[in-house]
Every structure is written in C-alpha cells, then in structure tokens.
Amino acid sequence: MTSLSTAELLAAQRNDPSFDDIWSEIVYRGLVHVSTDEVALKELLAGAPITYYCGFDPTAESLHLGNLVQLLLMRRLQLAGHRPLGLVGGSTGLIGDPRPTAERTLKSREQTAEWVQKIRVHVEKFLSAEGENGLTVVNNLDWTEPLSAIEFLRDIGKNFRVNTMLKKDAVSARLNSDAGISYTEFSYQILQGLDFRELYRSYGCVLQTGGSDQWGNLTSGTELIRRTEGVAVHAIGTPLITNSDGTKFGKSEGNAIWLDAALTSPYAFYQFWLNTDDADVIGRLKVFTFLTRAEIEELGVQVAERPFAREAQKRLAFEVTALVHGTEAAQAAIDASAALFGQGSLADLPTDVVEAAVAELPNAIVDSTTTVGQALVATGLVASLGAAKRAAAEGGVYVNNERVSDESTAIASLALASGHAILRRGKKTLAGVTVSAG
Template sequence: MSEIEQNPALSGQRNDPSFENVWQELKWRGLVHVSTEETELEKVLSGESITYYCGFDPTAPSLHLGNLVQLLNMRRLQLAGHKPLGLVGGSTGLIGDPRQTAERVLNTKETVAEWVGKLESQVSRFLSFEGENAARMVNNLDWTANLSAIDFLREVGKYFRVGTMIKKETVAARLNSDEGISYTEFSYQVLQGYDYLKLHQLYGCTLQTGGSDQWGNLTSGTDLIRKAEGKSAYAYGTPLITNSDGTKFGKSEGNAIWLDAEMCSPYTFYQFWLNTADADAISRLKVFTFLSRAEIEALEKEVAERPFARKAQKELAYLVTSLVHGVDATEKVIAASAALFGQGELGDMDEATLRAATQELKSTTVTGEDLDIISVLMASGLSESKSAARRTISEGGAYVNNVKYSDHEAVVSREDLLHGRYLLVRRGKKNLAVVEVS
C-alpha cells in the first residue's frame, strides 16, 4: 500500500458533490487568484483527464507551508481525475527565482542535488503514483543539463521580448531598486517557460499551477507554447495567504514552518495550527484540508456559537499535522500536550517530542545526584525562595514529572529523570518549567 493510501487525511474524495465541478470547488476554497481564460479552463477541467504540473525549486532542504498550498492543490486536481507532474527544479534551483528584495545566494551544485532528493521525497508523499491518472516526478535538469547556451538562445530566447520581460512584477520591482537584478535571475522566467514547453512536448501537459507571485513565470510558459507550438496552454495562480491581523502567514516566532520534521517538529507544527485565530480558522480549513463544504460550514457555525471550544482549530491542527507527519505522529503530539498538564504518561513521550513540547518553557541546567524538592522548585524558577517553595508544597501545588510532592524533605532521584536527563516541574495547574540534570 502506498504512503498516500495509508494516510486517510490525504485520501479525499474525487469531488465534493455540492459543487458542479472542481474549478468551482477551487474557487470556493479561495484557491484561485488569477488565471488564463477562466471560462475555457473551467471547461477543460470539467472534461477528460489532462496533464498538469507545479514546480518546486530546491532553495532549501525542505518545503514550507507556502509550498503545502500547492501540494494540496495538486492533490485536489488529481482527485478530480487529472494527471500530475511534480517538478523539482534541479536546474532552476541552481539559479533561484528573483525575490522582491535582493539577489539570492547561489548554492553549490552538490547542495542543490542533495536538496532535490529531499524535495522529491516530500512532493511524492502528497500524490498517488498508481491508477489511470498516476503522478510522475520530473527534474528540469534532465532537459537543460546538455543544452548549450547557443542552442538555448536560438531555440528559446528568440521567442521572448525584453520589453515584456521587464514588465513582470518582481523584475520591475528589482529594476527600480538599488539592488538591481542580475542577468542570471532575469533569465529565470525564460527557464521556467522552457520547462512548460518541454513538459507540453514530452507529456502533453496543458496546465501549470503556482502562487500568484509567480504569475509572470507561469505566463512565460503559456506564451512560449503558443508561439513555439501554436497551441493553447493554461495557468492559474493561488493567492498569497495572509493572516486576518495583517501578519505574515506561515511563520511562528519569526521562523518558517517547514514540512521536514527535523526542521520543525510535529509538536511545533501542531501547535502552530492549534493557535490559529478564530477569524482565520475557516479559511485555513478550506485551503489545507479535504473536508467537504458541509463539514466546514458546520465548523463555521460552531466557531460563531462556541468560539471558546476551539473545535475548528483542533480539527485543523489534527488534519494538517496528519497530512504532513502522519496520523501516528499526530496522536503522539496530542498525547504529549495532555501529558504536560498531568493528563497522560510523560514516560511514554519520546525524547524528541519531549524537547519540542517543552522548548518554549523556562529551562535551566543543574548538576548533582539526587535533588531535594525544594532545590528543584527553586532551580526551575517557579519558586523564588525556599519559603515560597515550602508554601507551594504545603498548598499541594508542587509536581515533578506529574507526581505530586507533599513532603518538604522529599528527594527527586536520578531514577525519576525522563530520558535520564529531564525533570518537568509544575506549580499548580499551568506553571511549567524544565530542569535538565547534567
């Protein structure tokens, strides 16, 4: 059984029956910001199976939440009966698409090749490679590695007009900045357009999807196919997602939310979604889950009537974490969250999950063998003095690893350490800290 078949969060359904076609569902979910020939594209997507693609450049060793929008978008189209091509840019990753602000740092060929492998693995988890509309992974280095600069200019460059290229939004912004833009990054749109042309020639690909910030690159491909082949091809861009309060989506404490578990733990990932604001919860459910319109509208009603229950956020966190990290990892995260506050077994938590779950708590390191409870409370910072520690114990509010301590003379031994190193110290119901014993 393939990985996607083992993950019920990704299984979805071919179409939500409440929609006339997949295009209408995409629009309801807020996944269409701009497109070529919308009426014709809707008709195409409602007809026989077509081949489409979305590209991902290896500019980091992992994809992030912005990429997740595109991955789930690809899965929706596949569930509607269309054939996906997942492209990881072994050649475009050596260049990097232009950013609004400054030139990218060019990574080594060895680094890019390593990251290509990692991204291919991530993309593959969201698509099915079996059946009539099986997915295929492609790498644009396959058709550019042996292409000479002369051939590229003669066969591809002749179709591009500089006047049109400099009007592309990102290019125009960079040209008007102090930073300017190098010929390397300026040429990126030609390379992406060439990708679409090659996929059209090799696999009959007629649709490209991506973020609306990539619109200039997407249309470079549709224009090239029209000029070089005399045929129609389509593209549509998803909107950039922002939070209702104006802050940037996809970051927590200023750090990107990555899909790689080593770069962003499943616990941190789950908590990010759990902390979604009420005003954003429903739109996130539309974009990042395969819940039906009826299910989402029921949760929308729940948010309006019982916002304190945070049912939409809990469903969102569970489903998206299951999509990315699997159901088992998600269940462990939920159990870990409960265990922190005495509603589960801390000893059942693996060390990586424990460290992730406690990384934002007060923490300190102490040395020694067995420690008395007074010293532990003081070391944790939850009691500022011996008298305060004694008072906490007397009031029944002292816990170490969820065990209540009532004796002022009690000792916490090394045998009590979690994973031989950690003590989770709690004062009352909600005040937590970590003491690491070296």
C-alpha cells in the same frame, strides 16, 4: 483509533461530491487567487483528463507549508482525474528565483542535487503514483543542461521581451532597490517558461499551478507556448496565505514550518495548527483538509457558538498533522498535549515526543545538583528563589504532573528516565528542563 500512514490516508482522500465540478470546489476552498481564462479553465477541468504541473525548487532540504498548498491543489486535481507532473528544479535551483529584497546565495551543484532528491520524496508522498493519472516526477536539469548558451539565447531568449520581463513584481522591486538584480536571477523567468514549453511538448501539459507571487513566472510559460506553439495554455496562482492580522502564515519567530519531521517535529507541527486564531481556522480547514463543505460549516458553527472549546482548531491540527506525518504521530501529539497539562502520564510518551515538547517550551539545561526552585528560576517560571519557595508552599508547582511542595528537592530525582522534566506553575504555565549527564 485506527493508525493510518500517510499512504493509507492518501488512498482514502476524496473531493467533496456536493460540488458540481472541481473548479467550483477549489474556488470555494480559496485556492484560486489569479488565473488565466476562468471560463475556459472551468470547462477544461470538467472535461477529459489533462496534464498539469507544479514546480518545486530545492531552496532548502525540505518543503514547507506554502508548498503544501500547491501539493494539496495538485492532489485535488488528481482526484478529479487529471494527470500531475511534479517538477523538481535541478536547474532552476542552481539559479534562484529572484526575491524582492536581495540576491540569493547560490548553492553548490552537489548540495542542490542532494536537496532535489529530498524534495522529490516530499512530492511523491502527497500524490498518488497509481493508475492512469499517476504522478510523474521530472527534473528540469534533464532538458536545460544540454542546452548551449547560443541555443538558449537564439531559440528561447528571442521570444521574451525585456520590457515585459522588467514588469515582473520581484524584478521591478529589485531594480528599485540598492541591491539591484543580477542577469542570472533576471533570467529565471525564461527558464521557468522553458519548463512549461518542454512539458507541453513532451507530455501535453496545458496547466501550471503555483503561488500568486510566481504569477510572472507562470505567465512566462503561457506566453512562450503561445508564441512558439500557437496554443493557449493555462495557469492558476494560489493566494499567499496570511493570518487575519496580515502577518505571514507559516512563520514562527522567523522559522518556517517544515514538512520534514527532522526540522519541525510532529508535536511542534500539531501545536502550530492548534494555535490557529478563530478568525483563520475555517479558511485553514478549507485549504489544508479534505473535510467536506458540510463538515467545515458545522465547525464554523462551533467557532461562533463555543469558541472556548476550540473544536475547529483541534480538528484542523489533527487532520493536517495526520496528513503530513500519519495518524499515529498526530495521536502522539494529542496525547503529549494532554499529558503536559496533567491529563495523562508523561512517562508513557515516546522520548522523541517529550524532547519535542521541551524544545517548544521555555527551557533550560541543568545539572544533577539543580533544585526545583533553581529550575523554576532558570526557565523563567518565577523571578527568584523566594518566589519559587512561595509558589511551592502554596501548592502551585508541579514536576512531571506531580505536585512538589519542597522547592529544594533535586530536579534530577523527579526527572523522566530520559532526563527530561516538565515544570508547571499553576494550571497552564509550562517550562521544560533537561538534566545534563555531565
């Protein structure tokens, strides 16, 4: 397999030519949950190039899977010839988009500025800067910070109606809670509306995209432009991706799946997609890959006729991991998955991949005197030393894919050079240990 970086993958991306226009494709892919005038949008996107934008606030040091939905929608529009603006929220990040439950903790200016730069790198990674419709990245702090409080209230605030602002979902939820809402967060929608107007005035931007939970903020901009410029502009709200059982997508035990490899390793990222439920996998392929409609339909047949083969999940995991981390990292994750179950050498894997695999498994830190039996107990693969002895005697215990019949063997003698060891009981039950150097 040829190793391709994310930049090379970017250059190879194409929209599906089987669709009559880009609007039809993004609707097919489930990327439109709510929008302004659909007929007008379809016509607009089929015509001459327009300028559009999506905003990303630095609420963390990395973007996550929910943000990837927006980046891929932006990329599809760019591939259709339209001009993207990626907005990083240097000012809105200082304020905080209201959450439905509680007030955000305000970050320092220094931390916000640092995170803005990290978010900018993510945005630039997924959109091309080449050609007449190359990406332009903007920071809303550039036009917000010079505004005085009087200018903000007179020139911007007067165009917003409090009764309309109160109806926004996040605002109404907070008003009905014990936490209430501060004037700071209440004003967030005005700032986002100001962003759209500034980009309309400076770049001719006529479309904003965002999650459907941001719809109130998106329409703040369309309404401000209508009032002050006398022009109709547009917004598209993508659906909030959820699993078929209704649980929130992209959360694992309360932790987001990050796009930054330092926060979510490529191995863990790959495993997340590989574990996609059959009921969700075709929808994920539509949203998160550039596979054609024909390719996705063929994988749908595979899910229906041979679900045990998990071909759709494997293709999904590879495509998205390659998109975010490059094909080399995706292939390393595949190799690691195979090696964990005895279909390759763990010793041939890069140390960071082995570390990532151990981190994703039930694991324990042990010392050089720990036996295999004690390691099995420490990781929860067996309940007792007696059970460990029986499992080893029956031939069901493996360390780094080597069968171990004597549970009293020191685990350190079987560990990889990095000090890691993968324990396996039977064919599929895995755990990891790290032998402490101390």
